[in-house]
Amino acid sequence: MNRPSGKMELFWTIAVAAAVILICAVMLYPFLFTISASISDPDMVIRNQVTFFPKGPLSFEGYKILFRNERIWQGYANTIFYTLFGTGVNLAITILAAYPMSRRGFNGYRFINIFISLTMFISATGMMIPLFLVVRGLHMLDTRLALLIVFAAFPYYIILLRSFFQQMPEEMFEAARLDGASEFTILLKIVLPLSGAALATIGLYYGINRWNGYFWAMIFLRDETKQPLQVVLRELIVLASMGEEMDASLNRGGSNAEVIKYGAIVLATLPIAVIYPFIQKYFVKGATLGSVKG
Amino acid sequence: MTRNKLKKKSLINQRELWIMLIPVILYFALFKYLPMGGVIIAFQRYSPFRGVAGSPWVGLEYFRQFFSSIYFGRVLRNTLMIGLFDLAFGFPAPIILALLLNGIQNKPFKKATQTVTLLPHFVSYVVVAGIALNMLSPSTGVINAFRMKLGLESIYFMQESKYFWGIFTSLRIIKESGFSAIIYLAALTAIDPTLYEAARCDGASRPQQLRHVTLPGIIPTIVIMFIIKVGKIISISFEQVLLLQNDVILDTSEVISTLVYRRGLVNADYSYATAVGLFETFVALVLVLSSNAIARRMKSESSLW
Structure with a gap:
């Protein structure tokens, strides 16, 4: 040929x-x-x-009107709050679950593994109403706390981090234990400092989720001063496009209504677009992490 | 042997590990397992004032109500159709994208294009829906502006039922293809480059290389991803549907999960909505478990070669 x-x-x-x-x-x-x-x-x-x-x-x-609008700023501040503290809660719970599971010889491994993995098979739709009723029963509706702790960890990321911890050399742990270090000391002083890349990847996934989430914020929070940007944005651009009432304070824009919508979209996406090129490699790493291990 | 075991045991402090797990167990118990138990209100005429303990039992009444209502056929059809659209068009899209990206030889260009195609994944559903609704608007939408320039009449896309499945699927493809392509790109880089060299020496053209080297190399990944996708066919992105639908086009855009939201959280029809949700959970579980079992079996078989 x-x-x-x-x-x-x-x-x-x-x-x-x-x-x-x-x-x-x-x-x-x-x-x-x-x-x-x-x-x-x-x-x-x-x-x-x-x-x-x-x-x-x-x-x-459009931007001038948006900058003067209190709800937009309130929403921005709330989103930053939920993203920072929410991701903090996410990482804390994920680490606290992953570390004990990664320790060879831990007697609760089987129980915790099943306890956490089982929840992955339950559909979000099926849990929607009962979860809402639980949060209401705990008198947590309309509290910022609800949003922070109701979605404190995703099982998938716990398993990812556990696999990462498990790859660390066992002798390191043994040496630390022989030196009298407690499990807490090992976690804080040895394991976490060595896990920067893994924690960054998982933290970024959680963080983007926090920044972008709207549904449960809309359900849990009626008080406008607590709502994140995405909920404000939904009212402003999605509902307005469907001919429903627009937020009165922004509707005064009159002929500016359209540019306000586009400006709001830009403001909500800008932070992600700006940091995205720098964090892209972590995301690519995270997306293939699970598959490599099979 | 026993001494070794003893030594191992003393090197791990079980109690401290359990203390670490306390917040984890509390979290899962409270916000995962308690709601799981809460599904029993599907068999009750649940009233918030009486609580789970005081509400009367009604057996399968709400399931019967759901199955005999016009909503059952409608939401089942819409859920399945949106899932099938996603399977037919949304599944091949990232594969094609990955093959194209893989076909680029210029490194910086390849990197730049991957950055661009990955970007929509990180934009929120609200923003995607907002941009889409604006672009599709009959009065100020840029798509209708194009149509009018071409002498076509403007279409009110979001008010006509027949467009919903197509619009939803297109948005999903634009938003998620870049991200889903990552896994195929990883599989593509695992193909032995000497295979390509050999094919070129034999005079294989680019399409022939694609058919005889590239595709066989990623077929196992494609098959596994396909099975997983089939398992998730009814678990369509609920938040995205909710943002795009409106009352006029509910006949094609109402899916199981949005019905649960509307009846449960909007109308406070808790027991009925929980029953519908439980039905969805059951079907989804059967699908996921069977697809997982098939995927696992194929994986262990393919690793034998």
């Missing part, structure tokens, strides 16, 4: 590149459009004149 001709090679290289560029364009376009619309002349946006780049004189009218 002949070697493949250089012409065909070139054709396929170009075809693949073209397809990938097209896919990237489709994925990036909504973001480009949203940013463009948020800084376009509000009248141009309403008259549907914006397609790719900002139209008309650059206008920051």
